[in-house]
Amino acid sequence: MGKSQKKRSMRRHNPMRVPDSHLPKGLESAASSSPKNEAVLPIIQKLQSPDAAERKWACVAVSNLIQNDPSTRRLLQGKNVVGALITRLSDSEEEVWIEAAGALRNLCIDGGYDICAEMYNKNILAPLKTFVPKISTALSQFLESPKTAPENAQQVVYEFTENVNTILWCLSETSNKALNAINQINLVPFLMSFLAARAKLPIATVTAAAQCLYVLTDDNQPAIDELRSSAAYSTCLLEIVRSEDTAKGKDKEVIGDRLTTLKVLTTGILSNVSPLPPTSGASGVDVGKEIVLPLLQPVVTSVSLIESSALAESLVAKLALEPPQLENLSLKGTPKSDHRSDTEVELERLENKLRTIQLALEILTGACATLPDPISEPQEGELDAEEDDEDNDAQLEEDVTDDMALDDVPLTNGATTTRHLPALVEPLITLIQPVRLSFPPAAGQSSHPPTTSVLSAIHVSALECLNNVFLSLSASPTAELSAASASGKQVWDSVWATLGSVGTEIARGQERKQEMWEIGVGVLWGVGNIWKGNLVPNEEQVQLLIQLCNSSSDPTVRVKCIGTLECLAQHPQSIDANRVIAMHLLSILPTTTASSTYGTEPLIQALSALIDIYSDENLPYDVNFRQGNFVQRLVDSVEGVRKAVRAIDRRKERDLKLRGEEMRDNLVAFIKYRKALRF
Known part of the structure; x- marks a missing residue:
């Protein structure tokens, strides 16, 4: 069973905030569907x-136009709004x-991968690079001499910094x-400067820096090395x-939510760079056991999704009675790009709380199980010892499997031990159970796409985490766990x-529904592997699994x-x-006349399954093997x-080749074994 590994070709941690896949492709359809x-x-x-006033107005208008409106966003994108806004990043007027940075930030968040790719291809990094030293200089001045700039000027810089990060x-x-x-x-020192000065800066600005640092240290060795190079960095994060x-004060709850998000992000950064370097004075800290699990477990249980969905629906209904912001746009009274009603602020706060839950699940997923190095070589003598033992042929087949085999033993990263995992289940x-706003309707979009998206x-992240929990548990089975078949049936x-x-x-x-099925089947495999032989097959479930396999x-x-x-x-x-x-x-x-139409990996897995199922001729269901003349089919x-x-x-x-060769040999040996039996 494949662990939920990060795909390096597309690194997005968060889904598109306002999905547009329900819309037909093409500019004409976007134009016709945009209000x-x-x-x-x-x-x-x-x-x-x-x-300049008109240019500023236009930048603000983009942010207002795209709010929860994928068709208008797509229409603007077709009119090269990305290129036009990137040009405005080098505008002669500061405002x-x-x-423009605010509008681009909103496009990034709402539109996701495609818009980000377009921004990169249109060289957005050129102007962004120039902002980094300017922001650093301004930040140093504010921290050293707060009175050198009025508070409103500082706030503008902080909001701009948040957008850039x-x-x-x-x-x-x-x-x-x-x-x-x-x-x-070389962003690590720049980003860490915000975390180090967190007591003197707005929490939103610090959190944006932490989010960027979390992503940069995710499976990215240059950033990991840079962060691990300084003991002060590790100390600050801890x-x-x-x-x-x-x-x-009156904003205690709001600030508390943001501090929780900052802690979760920092936990993710520590998990990314763990183990901490010896020079940090914190090298003895078991990040997973002492930080990840104790901090994140309460976070993922802190919100009821049923209540959150109901609250979002009530806020959306309330918002529908408020005048649209677009009508308030005028050159005489240009609103800020973050101008929102109280209802919109409350909706955003709810969304941010849910995003924090999703982030915590993502970090826990990584802590529950990690992939072995696919190019690692077996220890000297390890393979030969198993080859010498005919009884271990099946286990050898699993040991050399590719990254989709259920018994692929994960290397625990010191983050967790299996005894901690059942408490997460x-x-x-x-969290995997759908609620009213979990998915958009079959036609059109959700009443509030950001809430539905998160x-x-x-749900998907919780399933991925469960997938890795049961992968780890099945890799380190215990008699106590195997005996808890009632718990297995419940899961x-x-x-x-x-x-x-x-x-x-x-x-x-x-x-996302399709994703739920694809990940959910992996969870079922993990559960089934632990309690194999105890789960009574249900006819409908068997047929659904066969249909999914075929389709x-x-x-x-x-x-x-x-x-x-x-x-x-x-x-x-x-x-x-069984039959x-x-x-x-x-x-x-x-x-003898046709190759498999299912692909090589499924073919190998099917062979492995058949050999495993019928390896004991004394089991009651072995009658199917004999009466169906399965040996001839093999x-x-x-x-x-x-x-x-x-x-x-x-x-x-390489791994698939090794596994295929093992399975080919096991198949021949299994046929000989079955033919030699006398009944």
Whole structure:
């Protein structure tokens, strides 16, 4: 079973805030579906105006126009709003480039990967680089001599800094190409300066720096090395996570939420760079056990998603009665780009609390299990010792598997031990269950896309975390855990109930539903592997797994389905279900005249499953193997299996090649073994 690993080709931690996949492609469809179509052209024209006031107005208008409106955002993008705003970053008037940064920041957050990629391709880093030293100088002056600038001037700089750091954060997640370019700016000292001066700066500015630093240190060695090089950095980060909440006054609750987000981000940074360097004086800190779990477990249980969804709906209904902000736009009274009503502020606060939950889940997922190095070599003698033992053939096959095999033993990163993991299961089960606003309707978009986006992200992240919890538990099985079959059945039923709520009818714009199924099957595989033989197969569930295996084009999903079916097939008394599953697994194999249409990885997994299921001829369901003459079907597959394994490129897929060769040999040995049996 594949652990939830980060894909380096697309590094986004957060989903698109206001998704647009429900919209047909093309500018014409965007124009026809945008309620603000007529306002777009004047704004684009004013971005080029010789009048600075008009240019500033246009930058602000972009932010107002795109609010929760993917069709208008797409329409603006088609009119090159990104290029026009990047040009405004070099404007002669300070107010213009400040507002342009705000508009670009909002486009990054709302539009996600595609817009960020466009910004990078249009060289947004050129003007951004020039802002970094200017911000550093201003920050130093404010900290050393606060009276050198009026408070409102300082606030403008802080808000501008927040926007710049947010854009850099989003760009860092866009691609390795963008990340490498950002590495050249040497941002770690710049970002850490905000965390070090956190007591004297607005919490939003500090949090934006922490968010950028969290992303930069995610599987990015240059930034990790830079942060680990200074003992002061480690000390500062530890001080943040260990600090007490000292928020006071009427904004205590709001500031408390932001401090929680800062602590969660800092926990993520520490997790990214763990273990801490010996020179830091904190090298003995077990980041996972002493920081990640104690801090983040209460965070993920702090919010009810049912209540959050209901609150969002009531706020949206209230917002509908308020006048739209676009009508308030005028050159005489230019609103700030962050001008929002009290209702909008409350909605944003709710969204931010939910984003913090999702972030905490993301960090916990990494702490629960980490992938082994795919190019690591076995210890000397390790492979030979197992090859000498015929009884260990099946285990050897698992040990050399690629990263999708369930028994791929994770290297615990010192962050957790399996005894800490069961306590996470119950809160995670609660967070995977859909609520009213979890997914957009089959036609159109949600009544509040940002809330729907973050709720679905929480469900997916909680499933990913469960996936890694059960992967780790199955890699370190205990007699106590195996005996707790009632708990396993409860988790199994809860995951199926969640998938039942998601449903199998998935319309355009509801891609998160598909993700839920694909990750959920991985959780089922992990649960099934721990309590193999104890879970009674349900006919409907078996058919759904077979249908998903047949309909998916993703070999990873197919492997997960096959692995889960294998676990169900090993319930001793379920002879009919065993037969149905076995026939499906046999259908995946090649024949004497045709190769497998399922792909090499699913083929190898199906062979592994069949050998595992029928390795004990004394089990009640073995009657299916004998009566169905399965051994002849396996014989017919041998040559096709050999061809499939021979076609694997060892240079590109070394692990898969090794596993395929092992499985090819195991298949031949298994056939000989079964033929030699006498009944």
